[in-house]
Amino acid sequence: MFIKNIEVKSKTILGPMAGVCDTAFRIICSELGAGMVYTEMVSIEGLKHKNLRTESMTYIAPEESITALQIFGEDKESFAKAAKYVSENSECQTIDINMGCPAPKIALKSKSGSSLLRDVNKIGEIVKATVENSTKPVTVKMRLGWDSKTLTILEAAKIAEENGASAIAIHGRTREEMYRGNADWSWIKKAKELLKIPVIGNGDITDEESARDMFEQTGCDAIMISRGAQGNPWIFRQIDHYLATGEKLARPTFEEWAQVVRRHWSLVVKYKGEDLANREMRKQFVWYIGTLPKKEICKQMKEEASKINGINDINRIIDMYNLNVEG
Ligand SMILES: Cc1cc2nc3c(=O)[nH]c(=O)nc-3n(C[C@H](O)[C@H](O)[C@H](O)COP(=O)(O)O)c2cc1C
Incomplete structure (x- = not known):
């Protein structure tokens, strides 16, 4: 176009x-x-x-x-x-x-x-x-x-x-x-x-x-x-x-999903600084989690995501899913 x-x-x-x-x-x-x-x-x-x-x-x-x-x-x-x-x-x-x-x-x-x-x-x-x-x-x-x-x-x-x-x-x-x-x-x-x-x-x-x-x-x-x-x-x-x-692409793997979430965080920090990034990513991270298949653990993750304070929290929440799926 x-x-x-x-x-x-x-x-x-x-x-x-x-x-x-x-x-x-x-x-x-x-x-x-x-x-x-x-x-x-x-x-x-x-x-x-x-x-x-x-x-x-x-x-x-x-x-x-x-x-x-x-x-x-x-x-x-x-x-x-x-x-x-x-x-x-x-x-x-x-x-x-x-x-x-x-x-x-x-x-x-x-x-x-x-x-x-x-x-x-x-x-x-x-x-x-x-x-x-x-x-x-x-x-x-x-x-x-x-x-x-x-x-x-x-x-x-x-x-x-x-x-x-x-x-x-x-x-x-x-x-x-x-x-x-x-x-x-x-x-x-x-x-x-x-x-x-x-x-x-x-x-x-x-x-x-x-x-x-x-x-x-x-x-x-x-x-x-x-x-x-x-x-x-x-x-x-x-x-x-x-x-x-006419064919559907495979959904992103969990690793790719996590990589995009982390990249998104780093871009928000780059353009808005860490304070605003926390506020911004709370909402965005909850949406990202909503696309994952294991709904039970996602509920807990969303609660945590709405309170994040920095990349360590993001990594910890990503690990919650990892551990749950592996365990
Ligand atoms: C949170 C939110 C913010 C929006 N802000 C704008 C905006 O700034 N300008 C605009 O033209 N439309 C805005 N929209 C409307 C959307 O661009 C779109 O027209 C509408 O949501 C319908 O499309 P969708 O079903 O794909 O969401 C907004 C929608 C949402 C949900």
Whole structure:
């Protein structure tokens, strides 16, 4: 798939997740086959006010695959400024505009994210302002609309395309649905039929079969996986392999699993320091443990993982599994 002039070699993409898709996790997913990775959403107001933490979120490491830096906000002038800042200061290959976040703080308080889907003309203005001030291709990630009565996705996607968007990612739920029920992929198919630019299908892809179904049912150009990659970054190469051969790749061995957990830890320490790494890895480690088969011992491991303090704790918890399986 090409996003304007940028070639994305694998059709599996890591979706943006605030609090999850930091540099470390993006590197891990890139190394395990994600053809493209999205950052956590970055505030355009934070960039405008030169907030140091916000600026640091625009850093992209050399080990990452093609990377989309996702920005969120409401005001078109701030989008223009952010596009300029990112073009000049970030190594990302594309800029993505968040038109999907349902969180009250974003969608209600700051009228950003999925709130933008309520005003289709404004979408056009925001995309135009971003494209005009960016040296990188601009994409948009959208939900289907605000609620079931206002399914604006097709109009929104069309106007984004007309104003210069180079690809659209669609999560098949409305804002009202949050994460409930099943994603409705039929709108992704309709958008694919309507648009000339690439369409990326998103929502509820968790394994090889659901990835295949998304392609078959929608004709989308690539798939985006978010929650399915939590604790399971192997999902990208597993899906790639299945799509190419029709066969399932063996699950990672325990040794490989442990090696990736340790590498993830060392990357978080490298980019965030040990204090933050502890907090970050507590959540990530619990997800990793959730993918192991021996559920009985995993329960104990998860309890311990939520309290880790340093690599020695990580090694000790990994050994709990080892000893249990051997014993
Ligand atoms: C913890 C979490 C954080 C998320 N943060 C973002 C975000 O920053 N930007 C965004 O566009 N979507 C965000 N999403 C939505 C996902 O990218 C994705 O659209 C949604 O989870 C559906 O895909 P999935 O079924 O593959 O998870 C987030 C989802 C989760 C679970």
